[in-house]
Amino acid sequence: MNSIATRIDIILELFPGERWYVPLTPFERLVSTILSQNTSREATIQGFENLRKRFEVVPQVLAQAEVVEIKECIKPSGLYNIKAPRIKQLARIILEEYGGDLNYLATLPLDAARERLLQMPGIGYKTADVFLSIVCGRQSFPVDTHIDRIAKRWKMVVDNAGYEQIRLAYQAVIPPGKRQAAHLGLIEFGRQICKAKRPRCGVCPVYHECEWASKREHMPA
Numbered sequence: 399m400n401s402i403a404t405r406i407d408i409i410l411e412l413f414p415g416e417r418w419y420v421p422l423t424p425f426e427r428l429v430s431t432i433l434s435q436n437t438s439r440e441a442t443i444q445g446f447e448n449l450r451k452r453f454e455v456v457p458q459v460l461a462q463a464e465v466v467e468i469k470e471c472i473k474p475s476g477l478y479n480i481k482a483p484r485i486k487q488l489a490r491i492i493l494e495e496y497g498g499d500l501n502y503l504a505t506l507p508l509d510a511a512r513e514r515l516l517q518m519p520g521i522g523y524k525t526a527d528v529f530l531s532i533v534c535g536r537q538s539f540p541v542d543t544h545i546d547r548i549a550k551r552w553k554m555v556v557d558n559a560g561y562e563q564i565r566l567a568y569q570a571v572i573p574p575g576k577r578q579a580a581h582l583g584l585i586e587f588g589r590q591i592c593k594a595k596r597p598r599c600g601v602c603p604v605y606h607e608c609e610w611a612s613k614r615e616h617m618p619a
Contacts, residue, residue: 402554402571405604406580412603413586415579424500424533425492426455429485431525433475445475457498460489484520491518504534512538523561531581537574540581541565544588551592551610 422430429449434442446455448471453459460468468482475481496502503511508530515526527540541549541564549555554567572580591598599605599616 402552405552405607406572406576406584408603409587410579410583413583413590415581415583415586423455424503424529425457425489425498426450427533428488428500428521428525428529429455429460431528432481432485432488432520433472435477435481435520435525437476441475445472445478448472448474457489457493460486461493463489481520487519488521500533503530504536508536508538511536523565527565531578535578537577539565539568539572539577541568542585542588543594544585544592545581547594548584548588548592551608551613553609 426446430442430446433445433449437445449455449468452467452471453463463486465482465486468485469478472478472481472485492498492500503514506514511530511534512526515521515529516523521529524540524542527538530536530538531540541561545568546561546564549564549567550557550559555563559567568580569577591602597613597616599608599613600618602608602613605613
């Protein structure tokens with residue numbers, strides 16, 4: 399049976415982990431990651447583009463913006479009643495505590511930078527790790543719903559494992575230099591093949607190694 403690391407290598411041959419992120423400033427990336435919570439990529443992009451058309455997405459501007467105006471812009475991303483006040487509060491904190499410049503976080507040790515981010519409103523483990531990986535180039539490993547699902551189907555963790563258990567399980571088998579590519583590749587594998595509903599087990603490149611008990615139910619007749 400192939401090891402988890404070997405499975406990931408096989409998946410990366412199909413999905414090489416190319417960056418699909420558009421160039422954004424550190425603050426724009428943080429805002430877009432908050433918008434991405436519990437919604438699709440397409441909805442995130444629409445909400446962010448609406449926001450960028452209405453405002454300059456910098457702490458100095460959004461800290462002064464009316465919450466109702468932010469809500470109107472980000473409606474496509476969902477949960478706008480929660481996300482809009484968080485974005486305004488986040489902008490104010492970054493302005494007051496960091497002078498509006500998040501590049502300082504890139505100079506801190508990884509654990510210290512992660513802890514600083516987790517203290518900010520609306521930023522949980524995934525958002526912090528995405529920021530550290532994509533913006534700061536640090537070797538954190540963000541866990542989204544696809545990566546969570548794959549870990550549990552592969553029995554890397556127990557079915558009720560939380561974010562940190564899953565993150566550490568992946569980090570134990572993925573070397574630091576490969577984590578960003580693996581993160582992106584596994585997301586695409588989860589989107590296109592190892593789906594939550596109607597997974598395409600018939601074309602899965604690691605079907606025979608997969609420990610998921612229900613995989614046979616999803617093979618073509």
